[in-house]
Amino acid sequence: MSQIAVLNHVSLDGVMQSPARPDEDTRGGFALGGCAAPNTDEVMMETVGPHMGAISVGALLLGRRTYEDFAAVWPARTNNPFTPVLDAATKYVVSTTLREPLEWQHSVLLRDLDEVATLKQEFEGDLLVMGSGVLVRSLLERELVDRLIVVIHPLLLGKGTRMFADDGRYAELRLTDSVTTPKGVVIATYERK
Numbered sequence: 001m002s003q004i005a006v007l008n009h010v011s012l013d014g015v016m017q018s019p020a021r022p023d024e025d026t027r028g029g030f031a032l033g034g035c036a037a038p039n040t041d042e043v044m045m046e047t048v049g050p051h052m053g054a055i056s057v058g059a060l061l062l063g064r065r066t067y068e069d070f071a072a073v074w075p076a077r078t079n080n081p082f083t084p085v086l087d088a089a090t091k092y093v094v095s096t097t098l099r100e101p102l103e104w105q106h107s108v109l110l111r112d113l114d115e116v117a118t119l120k121q122e123f124e125g126d127l128l129v130m131g132s133g134v135l136v137r138s139l140l141e142r143e144l145v146d147r148l149i150v151v152i153h154p155l156l157l158g159k160g161t162r163m164f165a166d167d168g169r170y171a172e173l174r175l176t177d178s179v180t181t182p183k184g185v186v187i188a189t190y191e192r193k
Helices: 042-057 064-076 082-088 113-122 133-141
Strands: 004-011 059-063 090-094 107-110 127-130 147-153 173-180 186-192
Touching: 004 042, 004 133, 042 082, 042 127, 042 147, 042 186, 059 064, 059 133, 064 082, 064 090, 090 113, 107 113, 113 133, 127 133
Parallel strands: 004 127, 004 147, 059 090, 059 127, 090 107
Antiparallel strands: 147 186, 173 186
């Protein structure tokens, strides 16, 4: 049985939309994309890096939109240490609109959360979710998330897609780790109680 971990960058007010690049996700006229990227430093890379490295013994679990963005960006980033890890990883993609074969190597299509629940029971190794806001909110609603790694940037964006639904399910968590970077980013890891 695997565990599902979510690793996402958010602003202090919970916005997860487009943290890395201005063109990453402009839905709703969102013009603040890329504002979290300048907060990246060595401490963040040392803290977040092992979660990325763990993909080599686990897999990625992605929603359609994040998968399409990752597939368009990561294979072309040849000077980044995460590219070979992401290319080699199995990528499970939850979508009702995509069709097989998926374009990025080692990608497997899942049609619904029932298939995710089955995968969680049968897969050996952890499943890491990045981005994938709709999927994250759905997984939380079904109580399929075991761990949240929330990278909280010292920004108030005021608008944009938030990680947690306003009407989401109640859940008690316990803080298992926290790191504060020199740039004021708090990387907090929570597990279900």
